Amino acid sequence: MSEVQPIDFKDPAAQVAAAVEELQDMQGEKMVLNMGPSHPATHGVLRIVLELDGELITRAVPDVGYLHRGDEKIAENMTYTQFIPYTDRLDYLAPMANNVAYALAVEKLLGIHDKLPPRCQYIRVICAELARISSHLLGLGAFAMDVGALTVFLLTFTEREKIYNLCESLTGARFTTSYTRIGGVSRDTPPGWCAAVRKFLNEVVVNIAEMETLLTRNKIWVDRTRDVGVISKEQAIDYGLSGPNLRGSGVDYDLRKAQPYLCYPDLQFDVPLGSVGDCYDRYLVRMEEMRQSVRLLHQCLDKIPGGPDNQSKEPVNVADGKIFLPPKNKVLSGMEELIHQFMLVTQGMNVPPGEIYFGHENPKGELGFYIHSRGGGTPYRMKIRSPSFVNLSILSALMPGHMMSDTVVILGSLDFVMGECDR
């Protein structure tokens, strides 16, 4: 007969406040520790300069930019379509979600975002939600591995492999998908793909449940993550956090609900919220978001116009030769299509002058594109509002008062990716 033992949690806010209070008295000799830029727990090339008093962190200065490639500058020098492969390399754990976000931003500027064919919208939602599951699986797997639970990492990577296989059969590439085009997607779903997604969904829920049994009530996991890295609601808003990190602090804001795009208004899903804002809450929010993504994907597969294999030949692209490349056989036989193809490839589409901001609910948070166009085929300025960059800015306020060993927990729970942070 097993006995149920309640876990007694201290009030997290009071605990952090007490730790900071204590610091005033302990003016020992401080040590400066340089963590990164190559450190397994920083998930990329993040460098943090930590000032330690014994094991307590008294100051943390994050240093980013080691992966800066100048994507915004590059974008000013190429057509809108040419930039799509660069979006793969922003958040490289969810390339398909970035593709969707970028395409939607340019379509908003073109004024065709509400003219997208329904099948295209459903395919894009499927892509974005698959990317969300993939990104969260990696984020949680790496988070758990940093804390010491290696098994979870192996489980999640097995599942991610299946998503990569789905990506490969849909786009031809496992990693750098470049799947969307301005005004559509590069190709329709291959035969049997929707059935394969359905099969994957039935498998992944089993593994999510398995992860849950390994972590959610695991005493070590709970002890390491509860009351650690507490971000209050006000702080989360003040620092501009977004995505699971914002919702982990209990702020009910999800762009899919607040500013619905694509076919999200037709789909049912819940937005999970945290209550305390600690690392454990952020873990729980991601866990539930994966289940909600599975729920969304099932609905998409049920409702996708044209059926799984598109028996009724629904279009997946806007039928506008000035925006979307015509089919190749028509290019070789028709004059108008040939001209369209030539103009699109050499000069790009003619985008009207204007400016837009579009924010997309990416797995890591709000990925926004601010595009300023002065007409023609290239953007005059494109600002990428990357969620990881903004989420990391809270580190210097969040870390002081924690133990050195909590850094990996906090970093893991914030789930950032440097390719996106540094752009």
Place this chain on the structure above:
Amino acid sequence: MTALEQANQLKAKFGDLISEPAVAHGEITIHLADAEKIGDVCAFAKAELGFNYLVDISSLDNYGEDPRWTVVYHLRGLASGCELRLKTNVSEEKSELPTITNVWRTADWHEREIYDMMGIRFRGHPDLRRILMWEGYPYFPLRKDFPLGGKPTQIPEVAFTQTAPLEGGPFVTAPGGKDAVEREPRVRTPEN
């Protein structure tokens, strides 16, 4: 209250400093005439109009025009769901405007990024250092007169690449110049 009404309230409060709200693509843009007042406007928008979330700050280089810089703020009220774009111009001689880190803490890194990339300074910023480029880097890479291929610095082989094979192609031109050489941002140097 819709975002348009809120923009009009801002106009009522600050009068001629704020332009008529312009609506395009379902977004509302207002223009602030005096960049020095940006702190007051943002504080008012946050305290009275409920814009509690700063989405983003970006910057524009209007190369060859006066004033040269435009700083663009994206404000959002999480409760109301309203969004507002606030723009203000800064001249090249001045290249400075007040910080808004005291209104939203998230402005800290955004302003550092703008300083790093465009060279616009934010007065009163607690820690205005370069963020993406390294400390001591002499140029501001997002300016239009900075070539895409990069410029050599004291650290060899860093932040410098051979120009892409696209150079000179018809797709790398930017609109606004009288001929192809003028429109090509990479061959333009500040001297000519």
